[in-house]
Amino acid sequence: MLAKRIVPCLDIKDGKTVKGINFVNFRDAGDPVELGAQYSREGADELVYLDITASHEGRKTFTELVKKVAANISIPFTVGGGINEMKDVDRLLSAGADKVSINSAALRNPKLIEEIAKNFGSQVCVVAIDANFENGDWLCYLNGGRIPTEKHLFQWAAEAESLGAGEILFTSMTHDGVKDGYANEALSTLADNLHIPVIASGGAGKMEHFRDTFALGKADAALAASVFHFGEIGIGTLKQYLREEGINVRL
């Protein structure tokens, strides 16, 4: 039986791991390769590395980091941030990434999803969506949650799927950094609407939150950052707990 996945996310700035609280303030949380290797040993199912430096120099540093991650870690990893065109996708996959996650670029140019799917297969194409709940609706944001758009979460997710996305990584800006649980209602609607896996992101604070996002939010994978980085939740302990709660995880 296919296991539910636990996915630590590492936000990378200038080659180091950081974590935002509601996308604004950053705290340092360690060396990305070391941290990834440690997560892998503890039982992480997959890793996500997000490049949050947009500069040309930063991008080169990040590509070098991707190579190091690929050389040292024996579980799959997704990379995202600063991917604007096929050239970027090619560069990161060639550096050893298993999947790419595209966010703003997909919103600006949905055809990019089609191109990635056509050239590398849907399975390498993760479409990341940052959305905020406001005035009774989920609205998608560009540029790491800084620029609002007219797009609605459910509509955009369905469009991304039809264009060839292999997975949807939905980050609730409303829940991110608050540590009060994932956006399970919206996640459950996404799961009901879509035919591709959904990764829940934003809001993990306790082990129960992971159980709930799998059981109530019907998520296929749960992503978290700070609870793992700062050792608040151990991945091994978490997976043991989930198994006892009846969630199928890899032990």
Added chain:
Amino acid sequence: MDVAIIKYNAGNIYSVSYALKRLGVEATVTADPELLCKADKVIFPGVGEAQTTMDHLKEHKLDAIIKGLKQPVLGICLGMQLMCRHSEEGDADCLGIFDTEVKRFIPQKHTDKVPHMGWNTITDVKDGLFNKQLENKFVYFVHSFYVPVNDYTAATTEYILPFSASLHKDNFYATQFHPEKSGSVGEVILSNFLKL
């Protein structure tokens, strides 16, 4: 040991060479027929689209080379699918080493997502790439197309329906999952291949 990895237009073929390096083996990534033919072991990796990749292989005459290899060959993921007769992905005619079809997963209920992505267990494992300790272990899959269970099936996984997690015929071995991405279990499987 001389291990060659077939170089072609697929994404991420280097992850296999990284995995081998972690096992202490320095592999050559090459499309040179001579190097491929004289290697002790050949790995045919793959992430990509079937028709596009077959076109590329034919254009570079790699299709005939692969079929003619005599040493142990390991096809991975798309590599395995291309070793079959035909794939529904892009209606592609493939290498025909394994006389079987590659089919698209058809969801039977809403919770059946495609691609089949993530960690799943292998059962009915056969000697060769596997040993008994690997029965029911988790390995990593990412695919939208599958090979039905057939005479060459060397391990089975269940997702929507039971399908071939691995194939074996003569010197040709293949896995639908990614041993290079399957943590310590994958390392055992790659080591078993290197020992063949």
